[in-house]
Amino acid sequence: MRKILFLADPNSIHDIKWISFFANENSDRCLLLPRLHHYRAYHKASADDRQAPGNFHILSPIHDFSIVRCYRTFYEAFLIKRIIRRNKISVVHILYAEPNALWCLFRSLFSVPIIISTRGTDVLKTIPNAVRRKDPLNRLVAYLYKRAFQNADWITATSQAQIASITRFSGREGRLSVVRTGVDTKRLVCDTSNHFPLADDRPFVLFPRFIKPIYNHEFCLAAIALLSPSVRQRYKMVFVGKNHGDNPYQKRIENLMQQQSGVVFEFIERQRQEAIFELYKRASLVVMTPVSDGSPVSGMEALLCGSRLILGPLDYDEEIFSLATKLEAWDSKELAQKMTWALENTTAKPGIPDDLRLTIERSHNMEEMRRIYNRLSE
Numbered sequence: 001m002r003k004i005l006f007l008a009d010p011n012s013i014h015d016i017k018w019i020s021f022f023a024n025e026n027s028d029r030c031l032l033l034p035r036l037h038h039y040r041a042y043h044k045a046s047a048d049d050r051q052a053p054g055n056f057h058i059l060s061p062i063h064d065f066s067i068v069r070c071y072r073t074f075y076e077a078f079l080i081k082r083i084i085r086r087n088k089i090s091v092v093h094i095l096y097a098e099p100n101a102l103w104c105l106f107r108s109l110f111s112v113p114i115i116i117s118t119r120g121t122d123v124l125k126t127i128p129n130a131v132r133r134k135d136p137l138n139r140l141v142a143y144l145y146k147r148a149f150q151n152a153d154w155i156t157a158t159s160q161a162q163i164a165s166i167t168r169f170s171g172r173e174g175r176l177s178v179v180r181t182g183v184d185t186k187r188l189v190c191d192t193s194n195h196f197p198l199a200d201d202r203p204f205v206l207f208p209r210f211i212k213p214i215y216n217h218e219f220c221l222a223a224i225a226l227l228s229p230s231v232r233q234r235y236k237m238v239f240v241g242k243n244h245g246d247n248p249y250q251k252r253i254e255n256l257m258q259q260q261s262g263v264v265f266e267f268i269e270r271q272r273q274e275a276i277f278e279l280y281k282r283a284s285l286v287v288m289t290p291v292s293d294g295s296p297v298s299g300m301e302a303l304l305c306g307s308r309l310i311l312g313p314l315d316y317d318e319e320i321f322s323l324a325t326k327l328e329a330w331d332s333k334e335l336a337q338k339m340t341w342a343l344e345n346t347t348a349k350p351g352i353p354d355d356l357r358l359t360i361e362r363s364h365n366m367e368e369m370r371r372i373y374n375r376l377s378e
Contacts, residue, residue, distance in 0.1 A: 002377055003029045003088055007103065008095040010034050010042040010058050013273075014119070014181045014297060015095050021366045023056040028373070030056035031087060033080070035100070036063055059083065065102040067140060077106045084110055090377040091115060097122040097149075104148040113153040113376035117179070120158065120294025121214065123165045131169045146170045154372050158295040161315040179369050182362030183300050188277050195274040196282065198266060204236040205339065206283040206307075208276065208298055211245030211253065215290045216312070221256045223335035224263060231340055232263040235284060244270040280305035285342050288312070289327070289335070295320060300360045304352060308342045310335070320359060323352070 004022065008015040010032055023030040034042065039061035062076045063069075080103065084092065092114045094100045101116050131142040149155065149170035156179040157163050163176050198204065209215035217239065224237055242250065257265045271279070276298075280286060286302045289312035299321060302309045309324040316326065325338055358364050 001027070001029050002090045002373065003031070004373070005084060005087070005089045005092045006030060006032045006095055007092065007100045008032050008034065009038045011038055011045070012095075017184075017362070018095060018117075018181055018366070018369075019056055021362065022370070031083075031089075032056060032058045033083065034058065034061045036061040065099050067137070067144070077103070077109060080106070081109055084112055091373055093117065095119075098126045101148045101152070102144055104151040105144060107151040107153075114151070115154045115156065115372065115376070116149065116152045118155070118157045118162050118166065118294070120162065120296075121292040123157065123162050123169075124294070125292045128165060128169055142169070153376055156369070156372070159315075159317045161317070162294060177368070177372065179372075180295050180300075180360070180365045181297050182365040183297060183304055183360050184362045185304060185357065185360070187273070188301065188304055190274075192274045192278040192281070195272070196278045197268055197271055197275045198236075198238065198279075202236045202264070203234060203284045204238045204266070204282075205285045205287060205343070206279055207237070207239045207287050208279065208302075209241075209288050209290060209296075211239070211241040211250045213246060213249050214292060215288075217253050218256060219289050219312075219330065219332060220287055220335070221253070221260070222332035223339060225260055226333055226336035227263075227340060229262055231343060235343065236264045236266055238279070238283075239265065239267045240276070240279070241270050242267045277301065277305060280307045283307050285310065285339060287335075287339065290314075299324065304357070304360065310338055310342065320356065323356075 006015070006019050008019065010016070019030050019032060022028040042058070062079060063072055065076070066073050083089070089112055092110060092112055094103065094114065094116045097116050097118045104114050104116065107114055127145050130138045130145065146169065149166060149172050154175045154177070155166060155172065156177050157166065158178065158180045160178060163178065166176065167173055207217060207220055211217065224232070239253070254267070257267070280302045286307040287310045288296065288299060291312075293312070293314050293316070295317055299309060299311065303323055311321060311324050311326045313327040313329055316324070325342060327334055327338065
């Protein structure tokens with residue numbers, strides 16, 4: 001039985017979905033090695049808020065790779081080596097590049113193949129920003145990331161834009177693949193009507209992304225303020241993730257909501273997957289405008305549920321998101337206009353082509369990942 005060590009976040013639904021696919025099939029034994037602050041957050045969370053651990057084991061945490069605390073970094077590297085040796089690990093898989101990709105600098109010490117999977121902001125924003133800064137510390141950080149990405153045995157990304165960014169900052173061109181977390185379409189098409197979480201059946205616009213600054217909810221609220229009175233009176237505005245995000249940011253968003261009159265906001269707690277699916281299925285419109293994004297699973301889910309979807313002016317994969325409406329600029333007036341058009345357009349929603357369903361399907365993407373595991377662990 002192959003053994004895979006994931007450097008991942010036990011609080012991330014996307015990480016848990018990825019690991020569980022392999023662990024629950026009993027074809028691979030999976031272990032999750034978390035960062036210290038992710039481990040603490042996991043154990044502080046209530047049982048209801050934790051992601052189901054699935055058929056795998058969560059190990060004691062490690063400190064982050066640190067340039068300043070280099071002695072601790074070397075200690076943690078040898079700790080990872082002991083974990084690899086003691087558990088007879090076949091492959092190490094890093095599920096978010098920043099900062100865990102830096103452990104690839106110890107590839108020769110670990111003596112097992114390492115895979116990096118990027119998600120979006122890590123290689124589209126955070127690492128490229130370090131490359132662009134010219135102060136001595138960021139020059140060193142940029143150099144270390146370049147070497148780390150060159151050392152990895154394989155790199156996957158969730159979009160072609162991420163592949164292009166990786167090539168630009170690292171110079172790497174080979175063993176790069178697009179592999180997405182994907183959507184469990186069998187679960188999505190099930191009857192989820194008993195999981196509807198809203199207080200009434202009033203038509204609504206859904207803003208489903210987490211309550212963190214990167215998801216740019218204040219931009220959406222500025223557009224809501226520009227909607228006509230008739231639209232504001234007819235549609236409720238639903239935000240998801242209350243009390244499960246960035247608290248100061250949440251207070252700012254709630255203050256902006258309170259400043260708007262003539263519109264009903266419903267700000268609900270974080271929801272389980274079936275409730276989210278039902279929200280997508282019933283929403284008159286779904287809006288997502290993060291300042292940085294990869295190939296968002298939430299966007300894929302919305303399209304598969306038949307939602308009309310508006311996205312920000314980012315470089316999304318056309319093969320998946322051609323059915324969505326995309327902004328041309330960060331202009332709240334344009335967003336208000338596109339929201340109005342989508343809500344007033346009564347034509348039938350476009351169907352999802354079969355080839356697109358296959359591209360989005362979770363099992364299709366995970367089988368591609370399995371082929372990479374097989375190739376590296378032969």
